[in-house]
Amino acid sequence: MINRNPQLDAHGVLQHLLTTEGLPASILLQILDTAESFVGVTERDVKKIPLLRGKSIFNLFFEPSTRTRTTFEIAAKRLSADVFNLNIAVSAQSKGETLLDTVNNLSAMNADMFVVRHAQSGAAHLIAKHVRSEIHVINAGDGSHAHPTQALLDMFTIRRYKHDFHNLRVAIIGDILHSRVARSQIHALTTLGVPEVRVIAPKTLLPKMVERLGVQVYHDMAKGLKDIDVLMMLRLQNERMQGANLPSPEEYFKYYGLTPEKLSLARRDAIVMHPGPMNRGVEIDSAVADGKQSVILPQVTFGIAVRMAVMSILAGNQV
Amino acid sequence: MQLPDAELLLKNLVKEIQPDVASKHFALIGIHTGGVWLAERLHQELAITLPLGALDVSFYRDDFDKIGLHSQVKPSEIPFEVEGAHILLVDDVLYTGRTIRAAINELFDYGRPASVSLATLVDRGGRELPIAAQYIGETLKLPTDKMLELRCDDHGKLSLNLYHKSLSE
Numbered sequence: 396m397i398n399r400n401p402q403l404d405a406h407g408v409l410q411h412l413l414t415t416e417g418l419p420a421s422i423l424l425q426i427l428d429t430a431e432s433f434v435g436v437t438e439r440d441v442k443k444i445p446l447l448r449g450k451s452i453f454n455l456f457f458e459p460s461t462r463t464r465t466t467f468e469i470a471a472k473r474l475s476a477d478v479f480n481l482n483i484a485v486s487a488q489s490k491g492e493t494l495l496d497t498v499n500n501l502s503a504m505n506a507d508m509f510v511v512r513h514a515q516s517g518a519a520h521l522i523a524k525h526v527r528s529e530i531h532v533i534n535a536g537d538g539s540h541a542h543p544t545q546a547l548l549d550m551f552t553i554r555r556y557k558h559d560f561h562n563l564r565v566a567i568i569g570d571i572l573h574s575r576v577a578r579s580q581i582h583a584l585t586t587l588g589v590p591e592v593r594v595i596a597p598k599t600l601l602p603k604m605v606e607r608l609g610v611q612v613y614h615d616m617a618k619g620l621k622d623i624d625v626l627m628m629l630r631l632q633n634e635r636m637q638g639a640n641l642p643s644p645e646e647y648f649k650y651y652g653l654t655p656e657k658l659s660l661a662r663r664d665a666i667v668m669h670p671g672p673m674n675r676g677v678e679i680d681s682a683v684a685d686g687k688q689s690v691i692l693p694q695v696t697f698g699i700a701v702r703m704a705v706m707s708i709l710a711g712n713q714v
Numbered sequence: 715m716q717l718p719d720a721e722l723l724l725k726n727l728v729k730e731i732q733p734d735v736a737s738k739h740f741a742l743i744g745i746h747t748g749g750v751w752l753a754e755r756l757h758q759e760l761a762i763t764l765p766l767g768a769l770d771v772s773f774y775r776d777d778f779d780k781i782g783l784h785s786q787v788k789p790s791e792i793p794f795e796v797e798g799a800h801i802l803l804v805d806d807v808l809y810t811g812r813t814i815r816a817a818i819n820e821l822f823d824y825g826r827p828a829s830v831s832l833a834t835l836v837d838r839g840g841r842e843l844p845i846a847a848q849y850i851g852e853t854l855k856l857p858t859d860k861m862l863e864l865r866c867d868d869h870g871k872l873s874l875n876l877y878h879k880s881l882s883e
Contacts (some may be wrong), residue, residue, distance in 0.1 A: 425785055432770060441823035444773040446783075570787045707773075711782025 546579035571631035723851030748806030
């Protein structure tokens with residue numbers, strides 16, 4: 396028997412969004428196309444539609460996050476769902492309850508969907524395998540494994556500004572080693588047909604055998620940024636940095652921080668993206684972050700439309 | 715069965731709406747997909763000055779819990795102020811009335827129109843809601859197992875197509 400993708404049912408229909416890895420381009424594009432329609436909704440006076448009225452969505456955040464949790468909350472509210480935010484880092488788990496006991500209790504309260512953020516890779520998968528078939532799970536970031544909605548909103552942003560994936564050179568720059576965002580981005584970019592994906596980072600911030608993901612590896616910004624259409628910056632994850640991977644933030648900025656001078660090495664119409672929160676003066680210079688080529692704030696806006704699309708597609712895909 | 719010529723029905727519809735255009739200053743909104751093709755033609759032939767609007771009612775449908783989200787949702791676009799406008803909704807076929815209910819709901823999330831009227835190429839009866847069209851190309855009685863849809867060829871020519879319900883998604 397073929398080991399089927401745990402996100403899809405027997406008919407290949409999306410039941411959970413856990414990772415961009417292994418999802419067909421048709422599903423990624425359906426999410427992006429649906430999100431286009433939600434952008435219109437978020438620009439209206441009444442930014443709400445009745446689609447998920449009566450549905451209960453639980454934001455299960457086992458790891459602190461303000462931005463991602465808020466965008467999921469806004470997305471769910473704009474779909475008219477009822478949203479419950481649980482910061483489990485400071486509640487039941489500190490009393491000793493296991494992850495699956497927490498999920499069982501919330502399922503008994505008739506949850507329809509879980510949005511899960513967890514420091515442990517695979518946590519969202521575990522919950523998706525455990526819940527009843529009518530409950531859908533969205534991974535909002537698990538350890539250094541995956542962050543699919545971030546990658547999808549990045550793809551949405553790229554398509555908005557560059558229109559087509561098939562003639563692009565994209566560079567992902569920074570802490571690839573600890574980044575769930577980078578992994579999800581690489582899978583989505585290659586599935587959507589981007590012919591050249593580069594990663595630019597010091598050796599200490601690259602996972603072993605990263606080439607196997609289908610990317611070209613550069614350690615030097617001057618070489619890596621040549622002819623690039625899209626720069627995807629990553630946050631330097633101080634909180635995940637164990638030991639001396641880096642000499643100092645200042646030294647990192649000198650070699651890998653995106654300054655106007657380094658940006659000028661890419662194509663003149665290149666766009667600059669960042670998943671936030673930014674460390675200004677570490678991975679990105681303020682002049683770039685606030686500059687003409689930056690699409691960092693549009694990313695945030697599109698993130699709501701993309702999360703609305705994911706939630707409504709999942710809620711509609713009942714078995 | 716012999717279906718009427720859609721181009722002919724369009725002419726009938728133009729004649730029906732024409733007398734009211736001057737007094738109402740209609741703003742036209744087509745409902746995806748057939749209604750948008752029809753609205754484009756009406757917009758042109760009635761020489762409407764306000765830009766044309768388009769609604770995709772997928773987010774307002776009442777069968778989401780049964781069939782999920784339509785796989786090809788198109789953005790709704792209303793390029794004029796709905797507040798206080800006389801809206802003419804345009805759809806190719808009027809049947810149960812559920813699509814129109816969804817369209818009216820969506821429309822009111824853009825503002826409070828002065829009035830909403832409905833134009834349709836074919837009214838095939840079978841209403842499940844208290845909804846009626848003010849402008850009708852033709853009224854047809856069709857078997858309930860048949861679906862009627864509008865088609866538009868590469869040259870923009872409209873035609874009607876009848877098919878068995880089991881062949882629809």
